Amino acid sequence: MTKSYYLFNLISLFGLILIVSCEGPFFSVQKDPDTIAPLLSISNPADQAIVKDSVTIALYAYDNDEIDTIQLYLNDEIIFSGSEGDTVLYNWNTIDYPEDQFNSIWAYAVDVSGNYNQTNTIRVKVNNLPDPDTTLPTGTIVYPANGQTVSDTIEIRVVASDNDSISIVSFYIEGDSVYQTSQSPYIYQWSTAEIDDDSYTISASVTDISQNQINIGPITVFVDNIPSPDIIAPTGNITFPPSGSFVSDTVIIQVSAYDDFGVSVVDFLVNGQSIGTDNTQPYKYSWDTTDEIEDSECFISVILEDNSGNQSSLPTISVTINNIDDDQTPPMINIVSPAANQTVSDTTDIVAIAFDEFGIERVEFFQGGILASTVYEDPYIFSWNTLSEDDDTEHIWSTIAYDNNGNYTYSQQVVLLVDNYDNIPPSGMITYPAAGQSLSGEIEIKVSANDNEGVEYVNFFINGNQVFSDSTAPYIYNWDTESETEDDNHTIQILIADFSGNETNLVPITVYVDNDPYSEDVSPPLVSILNPLAGQILNEFVLISASVSDDSGISEVLFYINDSLFNTDTDSPYSYLWDTQSVEDSTDHVLRVSAIDYAGNEGNSQPILVTVQNGN
Known part of the structure; x- marks a missing residue:
């Protein structure tokens, strides 16, 4: 073997020893035992509630670790047992349970560490059948009156009412049933001609459909069908x-x-x-x-x-x-109707009153100095047909009275105006809208109109085109401005006609149609954060509140934390309750509020930096 081979093996062995020597000792950290019991509550139904049909029993359970089992009890019997989720919704059919009886409901929960808890027992009453009607009907005898004298055939009238409905009304004379009816109005035709003149008691009973009954009366009346002797002189x-x-x-x-x-x-x-x-x-x-x-x-x-x-x-x-003529005194005479300067039409009676101590022989009626009629007996009246005269003309009337001895007297002259044909135009005004008003949506154009003979119709014009005709007061046209040119002036004209064909055109008015009031709004809302302050140290729950204003109104306000949207608020005051415990302790966060108005313009507050310090 070579030298290099031995050297390689030596280096490998040294490295293995070094690796093994660096592992060091191992330690195991024990977790604290869980001793916290689950939270458990029944949110529906409420204690002492009255229930019927199908009822949802709502149960909520929470544990800091994990729920193992939830059990729901009805009358101490388990109706549900499970471990999935923290909310239990159990559908209870109350129809299978006794009527008008109380039932107990409670729940039990245990977590994976064996900690358990149970709710207080609530009691609810089953009531599926309607309560019996125990309300008495009401009623009174409205005719005849107590103590009244009656004769011939009279109507006995009863007024009755009930919280549900009336079944029957019975009528009694001297305690004997004489008539029953179930139809309102409750009336009995009582013929008194067949009975003796005397006093009689009238009573009634009212029964509703649940057989609740009241008795009405009695009242006393006096029957008198034999006429009293006539002792009154003429x-x-x-x-x-x-x-x-x-x-x-x-x-x-x-x-x-x-x-x-x-x-x-x-x-x-x-x-x-x-x-x-x-x-x-x-x-x-x-x-x-x-x-x-x-x-x-x-x-x-x-x-x-x-x-x-x-x-x-x-x-x-x-x-x-006084039969020998020595009368030198003239009679007296006056035209009493119509009055001077009165306007007359059709056939008008000209009435004169004349007197003389020796009697009136005749009265002569003159129109414009020309004899029109002679009347020899009181009353002294001449019926004048004004339709034969020219319309809108004046006429002078006078009379002369002659007594039985030839003496005579002139009456005063009266001037009368003949007006048989209506030539007075109607009048009126546009009461809504006002000239120059800005309008949107559907509005009511309202017109007041009057005439001495009556208004036949009112025509409505928009921009010269007739859009509606109304013949019944109040005169109103429902105008949908959305069908008109937007952001433009429009003219409203009114024509009023009476039954004689007279017409009046009211002074036109101009209005402005603006169905999109935000179309010209380019100004964003003004936004500022009221709380918290920049640089403030926060803990637990903090209410972030903002001041927002805009000339066209605010649509929504958005709350951002570190550029993440946390809440949207549409109602003033605009705020968001921030739980700072949900973020890392001892950290900085940027808060910003944005507002959007109804025209879509968006405004932003000045961002602020805050520090969360909960001491965790």
């Missing part, structure tokens, strides 16, 4: 001639008379002597005054008798006989 007045007047020739004495059972006869007396009777309306008697002494005072009286024989005497009036 009443009336001597309507002509007026007391104290002068009369001549033949005078018609006129009487108004009334009685609830009817007037039988009217007896006319002069100076206490009956001169005639009348038994039909209108009650009057023609008295020839030429048989009386000239310039003497005569007393006129009247006796009324009704169909039951009751009599009454009307107040006596006195008149003076």
